[in-house]
Amino acid sequence: MSRGLLFSAGAAALLLSSPAAVFAEEGGEAVRTAPVEVDSVVVLSAAEALPGELLNGKAKLGIQGDRSVMDIPYSQMSLTAKTLELFHDPSLPLGNVLQNNPSIRSSTSSPMYSDFSVRGVNMNGNHMMLNGIPSLFSQFTTPPSHVIERIDITSGPNAGVNGVSMSNNGTDSGATPAPGTINVVTKSAPNVDVNRVTGTFSGRGNVGAYVDVARRFGEDKAWGLRVNGEHLKGELSLPGAENNSVNLFANLDHRSERSATNLFAGYFDLRINGGQRWFTFSGTGAKLPTAPDAKTNYDFPETTKLMYGYVVALNHEQRLTDRWSLFANYGAMEKQGYKYNSSSALRFNDAGAFVTSNVSNAQVEATENQYAQIGLRGRFDTGPVKHSVALAVDYSLAKYWNDTNNSATGLIGGGLYSGVAYGARFYPLPARRAAVLQWNEKNTGVTLSDVVSLGKVDVLLAASQKNENFLNALNGQRIENDNILPTYGVTYRVSPTISIYAGHTESFSRGAMVGNDARYVNRGLVLAPMKATQDEVGLKVMRGGMLTTLAVFDMDQQNLIDVVVSPTTFRREADGKNRYRGAEVSTVGRLTDRVTVTVGGLYLDAEREKTNGGAADGKFVNGASKWSGTAGLEYRLIDAVGLVGRAVYNGEAFIDSGTNGRTEIPSFVAFDVGANYRATVASRPIRLSAMVFNATNQSYWMGRGGSTTFGLSMPRTLMLSVQADF
Template sequence: MLKNKKALVMSVLCAVASVGFVMSASAETMHGNLDEVVVEGSKDVLPGGNVRTTAKLGVLGDKSVMDIPYSEMSMTAKAVETYGDPSQPLANVLMNNPSIRTSTTSPMYTDFSMRGINMNGNHMMLNGVPSLFYQFTTPPSHIIDRIDITSGPNAGVNGVNMSNNGTNSGATPAPGTINIVTKRATDTPVNRYTQTFSGRGNAGEFIDVGRRFGEKNEWGIRVNAEYMEGGLALPGTEKNEKNIFINMDHRGDNSTTNLLAGYFDLRVNGGQRWFSLPNSYSSIVLPDAPDSKNNYDFNGTTKYVHGYLATLNHEHKLDDTWSYFANMGYSRRSGNKDNQGASIKFDEHGNFVGNQFNQQNEEGKNAYVQFGLKGNLETGAVKHDLALSVDRSWARYWNKSKSYKPNGQEILGNLYDGIIFPDNYVLQSFGDGTPQWEETNIGLTIADTISYGKASMLLAASRKHENFESFTGKSFKNDNILPTYGLTYKPVENMAFYYGHTESFSRGLVVSGNNYTNNGETMGPVKSKQNEIGVK
């Protein structure tokens, strides 16, 4: 009993001392000036720091995820650092979204799936600009400030992008959108040097430096650079990467401007991990699974790309209600690939059959420009968030590839012992790629979010004119309207019921294969519809 009384007395004394300290500090504040203390944070980030409460709603800009009538998740830089590995594809981070699954175990590709439909770097936007990456490349994780993942009906609010995606040549409409926002300079100076080690000896070095200048810190610059090399977890596989990205921004009283420019150089040696059954396969029994540690690469298996890109974003307030915006981007890349075709074929016993050597030299250019106007107005008790934009995307692709049997010999081996590749084989040199196709897309997008009380409605549509010109086969022209609409009802501030609908189109497809009676026929675009209902 005595001990409890002593404990109670000590607690009271501690509480009194604490109050006295606080009061003393407050009194000091009233009579003098303390040194400035800057505490950085964001009200937009949920507890834990991995997910934001706002995300990009296409041309309408950043909105609360509670007001967006489909599935939306915005991951922070902390989530990328926590769940990512710089030596691995970005899909490892994206898989924290329940609608995304990885669809490849090969570091030669960036493929993943969203709601069961294949996607890759081609489907990613960088600072709102589409089609600056492709199947082998995604934005490097160390430059990412946030990732806005839209898994649902949104085709009519983002403008136009390129149809060719490297996996199925644009035959399937994308099921959603992934927008990467790059790091910008913060009010607090950034000086960061990071080392990483993973795999079987892969080491990376990263530099992150940021500063703001001017009387009101209106100018900012952020520099992110990477140097990485070494072996990955897959035997015989290594990843070598170096890049530098510079982000400059200006924030004035009536306008904001952001310019990103970067150079990248990426090579993956080894890592062939795609398998398939030959067309003649007739057995209903598959062979036993091999040891995952087996190496299926010949000496010289590689995939390489280097290039540069830039994005420019500008928004200017005309008055308290209206503003105009512009988004632009450009990328150019070139590289080569030497491997056993897209995949390794095997029979019912696990033996490799029908495999040839593949060499490929390729080059690509992409450009994008968008201009728009957005604003707010009221018609009685009804509020409108309006946006209107026009955009144009353009791409050109060069390629030269050759598949053949090295030294006249088929690539042999099996799933259990690896491949048998001819010794003393020297890679052939057959020149740069030749023009394969050119694509130009022009779009007009209009969107309106109508709010009344606890309910809101999104109405949007994008008119897309597509012109795909093939230099080696058939060309396509399509004119499509992509509608999007949705309803949201919030009975209380932190709960929302929603419904969303969208329609999107693929580019069309040429039937290829003697097994088809309509071989060579040009099919029309595939229409994809999505309907979603849920609660947040």
Template sequence: MTNQKKLTALVLAALTVCACPWGHPASAAEKADGHEMGAVDTYELDPVDVEGQRESVPGGMVQEQTKLGVLGVQSIFAVPYSEMSMTEKMLETYNDPSQPLANVLLNNPSIRSSTSSPMYSDFSMRGINMNGNHMMLNGVPSLYSQFTVPPSHVIARMDITSGPNAAVNGVSMSNNGTNGGATPAPGTINIVTKRAGDVPVTRYTQVVSGRGTFGEYIDVGRRFGRNEAWGLRVNGELLHGKMSLKDGEMHNSNIFFNLDHRDDWSSTNLFAGFFDQRVDGAQRWFTYTGDTAKLPTVPDAATPYDFKETTKRMWGHILTLNHEQKIDARYTAFFNLGFSRRDGEKYNSNASLIFDENGNFTNGSSTLTKTRNRSNAQHEAARNVYLQAGIKGTAVTGAVHHDFALSVDRSWAKYWNKNNYGKDGQYGGSIYEGIRFGSNFYPLPGYLPYAPQWEELNVGVTLADAMRVGKWNILLAASQKHEHFKNIAKDQTIENTNILPTWGLTYRPTDRTSIYYGHTESFSRGALVADESKYVNRNETLEPVRSKQNEIGVKHMAGGVLSTLSFFEIDEPNMIDAAVGGGKYRRAADGKNRYRGIEYTVNGKPHAKWTVTGGLLYLDAERAHTAGGAKDGAFVAGVAKYSGVVGLTYEPTDACSFTGRLVWSDKAYIENVYGKGKIEIPAYATVDLRMTYKTRINTVPTKLSLMCYNALNKSYWMGRGGSSTFGLSMPRTWMFSAQFDI
């Protein structure tokens, strides 16, 4: 049975659930979305804490509570770093099915998208590149990849931490997509999946976007059993058709279920499902060989840069299991498990396409340029397994109240890969007219059986204590991480044992105001040098790296608006390609990238009919401690000094709303492919517009939405944090959706 047939069968089974007498009759008001109405209790595990009603900040876009690693749910005013807990309403307002999660993450001012192509999930947080590898699912790390991210239709909440919190989450893997691993993330994104609420949900959504992408979504939730102790939520997606980019197509099929159980002494949550995701075309990643002051004029964003067979496909399964068991009134044991398996195939033009100062695609004479513009057939696979067990509790010592946790975890991953490259010298044309392929471009290389590349095993012990003394909150946490990394391709093994500390201090003069300081240190294995002929140390694993973060800030809630102002400093290792002659390079660490910045976020409802979300970021990024001081004080590639986002929603009536969003990024700088020059990526600003209308079709509550991304059809280059590669925007994209609560 094909995956699509499996999905159809499961969708029909899920819809059949609607007829089962598990839920009690409800009024029309009760059948409204519980998250949006703010009237439904939710039971979420973070990782396994059972909660009552979660209080949203006015406007419903973010929540006042968030996940504090192994300590569970805490008020954001007690957390000593920047935190934004995005709700399901935020996702529904800003999500674009052609760019999963990217358009929602933009509402956090510390995050900027690094690519417009759904072939990748790259984004930067405070200037440092990240992707799906850095996302957690129900408190479990390392289940996603550079291509795969959690589908938005299964998400109830996203806890975004852009600050020093490394030691409170346990151990995670080092792999980081095409970066070959290694850079410790500046923050975390924890995805909490939808659970069945007390009000039954039977929802069907139809989406039309781009040049003919049609999507169908089901969402069915019921509680059943004695005292409605059991809950089942089923979510499915069928998405197929042409994107707004000419010749670009998406094909997504997935089905997920969330089964939970709760009683007075325990709570359990099981999330599982399978996915099959394919993108045809849509390569938008480039490198520059010129030595000009500014990149060549940006081409029309609608221009395709693919041969007709260009595709990227990933399919697999994913599962998380969270369990919490009360021992007595003070102590609770918890257990978390995660598993993911994914397999993939890709036909594209190697990695980033290279062009010169005239915009012409180059086949150049150097080894680097000749081998970059060529076709590639890639076959890959990955397996990830995570286990965590621990105990948490409360204690009082004198005037100090303690919330503490002790956990042990084990994270294992293995990666297989094989590339098969096509002929050199077959790329002509330019960024303005598209690629012209030479007469010997075909036949394309075939897929080869993949081979194991690396295996990583991390074992850790985490101890955390959140103390309250009057108006003061003190966080002390540390993880001892033992890392065993085997570079199979190079037959090289690296082992490290390190202690990663996190501490923070918060003063709360009132319940709605806090002043805080936080510090953390992250540690990760060194980067795995790519298997490319330009590197004399290809496949080598570099030395382990350490990154430090410090942040001080203030949070305040007033007039229905939550604001956070933070000052931060982050350092991370800088990677360079050092020329060794003959067109060859050595990949190596060279000093630090240092990021100092000021961030302001705002979320809330300053007026009965207006909701605001967004903020501003100032980021001063420079290199330090480079070899011989040669690059000290130099810019960090791809990082804009100023950026911001503001989203406004106006609701003249309960049935109608209008949303506008402005996303702005200042100019950034890169070096060319040879590591020379200071080349400007121009600033850009985009506008997104949305309107919704709630009505009834017969007796069925219906919500109609029309969204336009990049409404002014702006074409622009996009920097990637810490990299001299860059992306090209997507053209204007329209999306219409109709949501039916049956």
């Protein structure tokens, strides 16, 4: 791990010694340090909070840098740290707060995973960027919430504007995500000192301690350092499940009139005990059996998943003239760990009895990712036409090691309502062995974009040429291809508060690699390349402290299925494509002086096309609900006291099963309620809050976009927190 860390530290020293960059800030936590005039993709850029402070008014437009959300030709929502503060429990998956965006639904309640769906397509931590840098997280690891200043959520066509990312950046280990990307911006030091401690209590005994210390120093406070640490340990509301997390991160930045530099780096150690809650259905019923009590634990006692490592993100922008600047990004991540669990989702019949043959699984894995980008950004005019251009060159390298050792196959007994019974053949647990290199991948790319402005019209033209070089280390198979990913869009500003837009994007990358799992008869093979497209038209209105966005979209993505070969084996295959058409609407902002709301809904018509022999053409996409929505509220009774509420709705979805070829996953509505209190004690501010997630203690199934597997909800969870500044 030391090589990447030393490289980053050395590069940071060189960049930070250059003439320094400018950040403008008015002091306090609500205003972010940000470069003046230079809209930067690489440094922590302006995040001007909209009324109500649940959203930012600017978000990332790829290598073009930060732009007003009114000027971006696709659906974009930038969540603030306040949104996390109000609606998130740090012991639960980050998807819990992401679903404030109407296009996102959480696919899991367990912190053992990070899965969520965007417009019906399953995604996870692999799809998250850190300060504009891709491929630093995974299905298990996501950015910890206590380091996040904002989350830019793109649920629209932007594949060709960000530069080149790894083709393993997907839950299917192949596709660049069709529905969009999620960029996390980390906290940096504000102009005022921060000395903050926070304590949390959640579930049945999960206790968290957090420190947040920030200083600006040097001439004109050009240097800033912010340190965030977490120690989280104890049992979740699900009996027997634990979230144990220790991490420490530092954000160092330097600013002056000519350049801006930011270095974020840290170490994490994450261990989740229990909490594996994936299921499949083998019955014939038209609807899944009633969900069991969400408190039921289906793990064997040794179920665990551990991952530790480091993350580095280095960003720099050097201003050459008033119109031109150079920028550079570098990122590195190394992690390793292991897990003990059952190797597949638990399969049950119409009566809820488990009928699956299963094994205990010892898996050891490690990952190394590096990413580098250098580019030029500038502005020029051709007559009355204004151009904002950006050119970037990218390089990425990824390696993945894995070994899976299974016990003898045995039948799991018990059922949904009585609990699981693991037979004697489950033990002794298999030994952990040394991980073996599975694959390595090198990508290079060039991205060019131009925002052409004439009067009230902005036209975005962008394309990435991506060269992939993938080596399957299991069988020596090498895959090389060159792809061009075009993106274009147009925005028309009807007025300063109203804009209409349209956009298109395409992505193309190597096919999924079938995991080295004994369940797959074609394990280790790489499937055919994958292509995805997306089109969107929309309307954005900023009125009276409220931002309203309406988007209509049409996108597709390759469909992957598991074909049953025997009761215990499958063949992973591509089967046509899934097509997603729908409409999305959201309204967020300050409704009155004391009421802030976030409301949104999604209509999704998802069906399969061009399947093998047309056998499944027109059929539903597994796990994708037609209707879903979120409604959240903060009401300040008085300045010191606030009430919080949220409802999350997921409509019925279907999976391939049953006598008619489909089984319904029932709809659900989950409610979260809470309150917070602000006070000053001995001239020091404190904040007390209480939140109850799944307040009605419902037990419900959670669909997973594009998959026949599904999850089970977490039981009612109480979270208490106290925050004090010194």
